[in-house]
Every structure is written in C-alpha cells, then in structure tokens.
Amino acid sequence: MSKGRYGIYGGQYISETLMNELIHLEESYEHYKNDPQFQQELQTLLNEYAGRPSLLYYAEKMTKDLGGAKIYLKREDLNHTGSHKINNVLGQALLAKKMGKTRIIAETGAGQHGVATATAAALLGMECEIYMGREDTIRQALNVYRMELLGAKVHPVTSGTQTLKDAVNECMREWTNRVDDTLYVLGSVMGPHPFPMIVRDFQSVISREARQQILEKEGKLPAAVVACVGGGSNAMGMFYNFIEDKEVELIGCEAAGKGVDTALTAATIATGSLGIFHGMKSYFCQDEYGQIAPVYSISAGLDYPGIGPEHAYLHDIGRAQYVPITDDEAVDAFEYIARTEGIICAVESAHAVAHVRKIAKNYSPDQSIIVCLSGRGDKDVAAIARYRGVDLHE
Amino acid sequence: MNKTQNKISRAFDTPNKKAFIGFLTAGDPTPDCTVHYILEMERAGADLIEIGIPFTDPTAEGVVIQDANIRALKGGMTTDGVFEIVRRVREKSRIPLAFMTYANPVFHYGYDRFFARCEELGVDAIIVPDLPYEEKAEMEEPANAHHVALISMIAPTSRERIRQIAGEAKGFIYVVSSMGVTGVRGEISTDLGAIVEEIRKVTDVPCAIGFGISTPQQAQSMAAVSDGAIVGSAIVRIIARDGDQAAPALYEYVKSMKEAVARA
Numbered sequence: 001m002s003k004g005r006y007g008i009y010g011g012q013y014i015s016e017t018l019m020n021e022l023i024h025l026e027e028s029y030e031h032y033k034n035d036p037q038f039q040q041e042l043q044t045l046l047n048e049y050a051g052r053p054s055l056l057y058y059a060e061k062m063t064k065d066l067g068g069a070k071i072y073l074k075r076e077d078l079n080h081t082g083s084h085k086i087n088n089v090l091g092q093a094l095l096a097k098k099m100g101k102t103r104i105i106a107e108t109g110a111g112q113h114g115v116a117t118a119t120a121a122a123l124l125g126m127e128c129e130i131y132m133g134r135e136d137t138i139r140q141a142l143n144v145y146r147m148e149l150l151g152a153k154v155h156p157v158t159s160g161t162q163t164l165k166d167a168v169n170e171c172m173r174e175w176t177n178r179v180d181d182t183l184y185v186l187g188s189v190m191g192p193h194p195f196p197m198i199v200r201d202f203q204s205v206i207s208r209e210a211r212q213q214i215l216e217k218e219g220k221l222p223a224a225v226v227a228c229v230g231g232g233s234n235a236m237g238m239f240y241n242f243i244e245d246k247e248v249e250l251i252g253c254e255a256a257g258k259g260v261d262t263a264l265t266a267a268t269i270a271t272g273s274l275g276i277f278h279g280m281k282s283y284f285c286q287d288e289y290g291q292i293a294p295v296y297s298i299s300a301g302l303d304y305p306g307i308g309p310e311h312a313y314l315h316d317i318g319r320a321q322y323v324p325i326t327d328d329e330a331v332d333a334f335e336y337i338a339r340t341e342g343i344i345c346a347v348e349s350a351h352a353v354a355h356v357r358k359i360a361k362n363y364s365p366d367q368s369i370i371v372c373l374s375g376r377g378d379k380d381v382a383a384i385a386r387y388r389g390v391d392l393h394e
Numbered sequence: 395m396n397k398t399q400n401k402i403s404r405a406f407d408t409p410n411k412k413a414f415i416g417f418l419t420a421g422d423p424t425p426d427c428t429v430h431y432i433l434e435m436e437r438a439g440a441d442l443i444e445i446g447i448p449f450t451d452p453t454a455e456g457v458v459i460q461d462a463n464i465r466a467l468k469g470g471m472t473t474d475g476v477f478e479i480v481r482r483v484r485e486k487s488r489i490p491l492a493f494m495t496y497a498n499p500v501f502h503y504g505y506d507r508f509f510a511r512c513e514e515l516g517v518d519a520i521i522v523p524d525l526p527y528e529e530k531a532e533m534e535e536p537a538n539a540h541h542v543a544l545i546s547m548i549a550p551t552s553r554e555r556i557r558q559i560a561g562e563a564k565g566f567i568y569v570v571s572s573m574g575v576t577g578v579r580g581e582i583s584t585d586l587g588a589i590v591e592e593i594r595k596v597t598d599v600p601c602a603i604g605f606g607i608s609t610p611q612q613a614q615s616m617a618a619v620s621d622g623a624i625v626g627s628a629i630v631r632i633i634a635r636d637g638d639q640a641a642p643a644l645y646e647y648v649k650s651m652k653e654a655v656a657r658a
Contacts, residue, residue: 002528013497013524015454016559017549017570159460160451172453177574179551276497276524277451289473290502292450 004193007316009309012192014279021179026194028099045090050080056213061340069223069363072370074210077345083375084234085116089185091202093120096183103127103182107171109136109164110301111143112375113187118152128152131170133163136300143379161294164304168278188231189308192279196308203237210370211241223363224249227372228351230302232311234374239320253351255297256324266295268307269315269322282312298327301348329354331387346375401518402543402565405442405490406600412617413441414655415602416648417626419462420445420479421471427638429482436489438645439652447476447495454523456577458627473503480515492519505533509540519543519565527559550584560593566600567593577627579606587619610654617658625651
C-alpha cells in the first residue's frame with residue numbers, strides 16, 4: 001500500500017507529471033514541520049495577523065432555549081478573512097515561500113478559501129490565481145471582486161458542473177502545466193497525499209485551542225464536537241485533538257441539499273460509495289459506472305461530491321458519525337442563531353448548528369457540546385434572502 | 395504475461411519498428427461512428443488504437459478531449475457500451491487495442507470483472523493517467539491475471555523515477571512529451587531523446603510519445619527518437635468538426651501521420 005493511507009483510504013492517485021512535486025512537497029513539509037523557526041513564523045502570523053486564538057464562546061441563550069447540553073461556539077468566523085480557511089492557507093503559503101515558490105494557485109467553492117489564499121499571497125508577496133466554477137462566481141460575485149482587490153486573478157471554470165469539483169479539476173490541470181514555481185494550495189483535507197495530512201495538521205489548531213479552552217471553562221471534556229463537512233477541513237481541524245478522547249462524540253454534518261432521497265444532495269457518506277477521484281480513494285457521489293455525480297447544496301462550500309480520506313476512515317471505524325442536514329434545516333438554523341445569539345454564520349456552519357438544535361436536549365446541563373462556527377455569513381445573506389423569496393435591491 | 399507482451403508489441407512490428415497510435419473517445423459522437431472510425435483508422439495504417447472510456451472529470455485532458463468525454467456521456471455511453479463497441483470491432487479486426495480511462499470507472503466496475511471482459515474481447519492494454527507507479531499494484535495484479543498490460547507513463551518531470559518505472563513496464567511505455575494536459579501544441583521542447591535513452595538503459599519495452607502531437611513533422615521527429623507517436627486531440631478535433639461524417643478526413647489524416655512515422 002502506498003503512502004498517505006487512512007485504512008484503505010487516501011493514497012496518491014495522480015498523474016506521473018505531479019508525482020515528483022508531491023514527493024518534494026512531502027519532504028519539505030516534514031522538514032519545516034520540525035523547524036522551530038518555521039513554526040514560530042507561522043504562529044506569529046496566526047496570532048498577529050489572523051487573530052488567533054479564536055474565541056470559545058458560551059452560547060447561553062441557545063443553551064437555555066434548547067434545554068440540554070451547554071452549547072459552546074468555536075468562533076472561526078472571527079478569524080481574519082472570516083473563516084477557518086486562513087489557518088491552512090497561512091501554513092501552506094509560508095511553506096510554499098520556504099520552498100522557493102513564487103506563485104500559488106487554489107480552487108474555491110464559496111470563495112472563502114480563494115479569499116484566504118489571495119490574502120496570504122498579498123501578505124507574502126506571491127502571485128496568485130484562483131479557479132472558481134462559473135456557477136459559483138455568479139452565486140458569490142462579491143467574493144470574486146474581493147479576490148481581485150487582493151491582487152489575485154480569478155479564472156471562472158466553465159467545464160463540467162461549473163462548481164467546486166470542476167474548480168479542483170482545473171487547478172490540477174494548471175498545476176500539471178506549471179509546477180516549478182507554483183504550489184497548489186489545496187483548501188481541504190482531500191486530494192493526493194500529502195495534502196490531507198498537511199491541511200489537517202494546519203487546521204488542527206482549532207481543536208488544540210478548543211480542547212484547552214473547554215478544560216479551562218468546564219474542567220472537563222465536551223460530550224460532543226460538531227462541525228459541517230464538505231471536503232472536511234474544519235471538521236478535521238475540530239475533531240483531530242479529540243480523536244484519542246474516546247468519550248467525546250465526533251459529529252460531521254453533511255449537506256443533504258433537498259434531501260438524501262433526492263438527486264439534489266451532496267451528502268457523500270449518506271449517499272456515496274467507495275471510489276478513486278481527485279487523487280484519493282474515499283467515498284464519492286457517483287453513478288453505477290463510477291461517473292462522478294452532479295451534487296447540490298445551497299452551500300457552495302459543501303457542494304462537493306467527495307469527502308476527505310481520513311473522514312472516510314473515521315466513519316468506517318465508527319469513531320465519528322456523519323449526519324445529513326437539508327437546505328431547509330440549514331437556513332432555519334442560519335436564521336435561528338442570528339436571532340438567538342446575534343451571530344450571522346456561514347450557511348456551511350449553519351449545517352452544524354442545525355444538528356445541535358436537534359440533539360442538545362439529549363444531553364444533561366452538566367455536559368457540553370462544541371460547535372465549530374467555521375465561517376461568517378455575510379457572503380450568504382443575499383442567497384438566504386433569495387431562498388426566502390425576499391427581493392433585495394442595492 | 396508474455397502473451398500480452400506479444401499482442402501489444404505486435405503494434406511495433408512494422409518495417410521500421412515504429413508505430414502510429416491513434417486515440418478516440420468511445421461514443422463520440424455515437425457508438426456506430428466509433429466502430430466505423432476505428433476500422434477506418436486501421437485501414438489508413440494505424441498500428442494500435444487507444445479507445446477512451448469517457449469519464450465525467452478527465453483531469454489529464456485538455457479541452458478537446460474533455461468535450462469529447464462530455465459528448466459521449468451525454469449520448470449515453472457507459473463502460474458496458476464501450477465493451478460492446480470493442481465486440482463489434484473484433485468481429486472485423488485484430489488490430490491491437492488499448493483502453494485509456496481513469497481509475498474510477500475501472501475500480502467501480504470491479505477490477506477482476508473489468509479485465510475479464512478485456513481478455514474475453516481482446517483488449518490488450520490499459521492506460522490510466524491517474525494511477526502512478528506508487529498506486530499501480532491494486533490494478534496491475536488483476537490486469538496481469540487477465541493478460542492485459544497496464545501501461546506505465548513517464549513524464550518530463552520523472553527524472554530519477556524513470557528507471558524505477560521503466561524497469562517494471564509492460565506492453566509499451568507512454569512517454570508524456572510535455573508538461574500539462576493533452577492537447578495540440580505548436581512546439582514540444584522536452585528533451586525526449588534523453589528520456590528514451592534513460593529508459594533504454596533498463597528495458598527494451600517499446601516507447602511511444604504522446605501529448606501535443608498533431609502534424610506529420612512532429613510525428614516523424616517524435617518517432618525518430620522513440621518507437622512511435624500517439625495522437626489524440628488532433629483526431630478528436632476532426633471528429634468534433636465532422637461528427638458522423640468524419641471518416642474521409644480521419645482516413646486522410648491518419649494516413650499522412652502513419653506515413654510520417656514510417657519515414658522516421
């Protein structure tokens with residue numbers, strides 16, 4: 001079995017043209033991971049620039065309203081650029097710079113990863129090109145302009161379903177074209193090894209902080225941690241340092257779209273099957289011949305037909321559970337947390353909030369649940385208004 | 395494995411020991427056309443045909459073959475449909491055939507079931523661009539069991555990997571001419587002679603060069619430094635342009651390319 005495996009999942013299913021570059025990336029990462037100067041530079045960027053550590057906020061009103069476990073929100077939405085994506089991007093961009101790369105490229109769905117990558121490129125003085133499905137450039141037009149303001153070039157991807165999966169395809173093609181000076185800054189715990197490992201490590205700061213914060217506040221570990229899952233980067237970051245704490249339930253919330261019994265869904269664990277795609281063996285939404293299925297979710301960031309290999313493994317061994325959340329439930333939760341806590345969170349994160357609304361009462365008041373609020377929701381306000389049939393005028 | 399070696403290496407058993415290899419996407423624009431076009435390319439002198447099993451997300455392909463994949467899938471092409479095309483070709487032709495597709499359609503069909511069908515119908519080799527040396531074992535074992543050669547690819551970036559890959563290669567070696575994805579290129583700048591020379595140090599398995607070749611001049615110069623030229627996008631472009639009327643143009647084009655390779 002090749003490197004980068006989580007059980008049977010993961011691997012390096014990628015063109016020969018990229019293999020030496022992936023090996024080089026892995027070697028560079030293993031080197032800098034243990035380099036105190038690199039770690040210090042990264043920590044300084046995370047603290048001084050991105051605003052870490054992020055808050056662990058006790059959502060008292062939600063807790064009272066739901067009547068059960070104490071609800072804590074891990075506020076990744078308060079990071080610079082408004083989501084957890086910056087954690088990984090600062091790490092990878094700094095790594096790229098150390099490797100002597102002058103250019104970074106990235107895919108983006110909702111635009112959060114694209115904005116974070118463009119931000120890091122601006123800060124570190126690197127060239128940046130972002131690939132975004134044309135459909136998503138329309139859904140998230142403001143983020144396109146935001147990336148351009150930051151100096152990035154945004155390529156609308158017109159192939160396939162014109163969403164996140166196609167943006168990944170196009171990024172892989174472009175990287176094959178130009179590897180010498182370019183690093184593909186992958187945005188989630190997916191793709192060929194070493195990306196799932198690198199992205200997990202950079203995102204694990206979420207649970208490293210959260211674990212310490214909850215112990216300070218509650219004096220004991222939470223009963224559960226909950227996060228939304230597309231490719232799965234915020235969830236893996238939220239889960240990672242709790243994996244060994246067997247008493248902590250790990251719950252990932254997939255985008256069910258219109259429902260797992262419809263074709264309009266992106267819930268990979270609920271509806272997908274084992275496959276090989278985008279460099280990894282994992283679960284994918286696909287048809288009987290292994291053709292990748294078009295997926296759907298109101299959330300552009302969860303609108304992806306696969307899931308990271310480590311999640312597939314955690315699912316198989318029963319360490320984490322994955323639940324589908326529909327558009328309706330996510331939008332209700334989006335509105336609920338806005339009214340209840342005065343927080344407009346990303347519609348992606350609202351999938352996790354929706355699940356907590358269902359389960360909080362199953363726990364006692366001396367237990368706690370941490371929800372990863374992976375991003376802020378400004379980008380989604382117009383889409384939620386449309387969903388509710390509200391006509392917004394500029 | 396010798397049986398496979400012999401079948402696929404028949405393609406290189408030409409007067410100057412160099413092969414012209416043509417690619418098309420199965421079901422583009424229809425299964426009938428694919429059967430007809432394979433036979434037409436054989437008549438024009440092609441020594442080996444690569445049949446693309448369409449995939450929704452062909453990440454190694456440029457736009458020309460991406461579009462062919464979409465046309466074929468929209469037309470209802472499936473893996474079983476591709477096997478049916480091969481069955482019909484085999485009623486009339488013994489030309490060496492290779493599949494070109496991505497790991498997932500083969501994995502999902504079931505490796506053993508897939509290669510058993512290949513063996514039964516006479517598909518001699520398979521090219522899987524998203525299955526590098528490190529991952530090949532899972533597919534190579536069942537492929538070998540059914541006498542299908544899993545073709546190894548070597549890229550301009552392979553460097554010290556060349557010997558490792560070539561040392562285990564079977565059938566023929568697919569040398570990728572350039573960085574990037576498939577598609578017609580004005581100029582190929584990689585030092586392919588040096589790569590082939592490196593390969594020759596460890597194996598005498600034939601080497602064919604692909605990616606970016608479209609003109610007879612390119613085919614001739616690529617075949618001159620190797621054992622053959624592989625042409626995909628330029629053929630698919632003719633099919634995209636002429637649809638179900640592409641036979642005459644395909645014949646003329648393949649004939650001119652074969653003649654160029656024969657001069658190398």
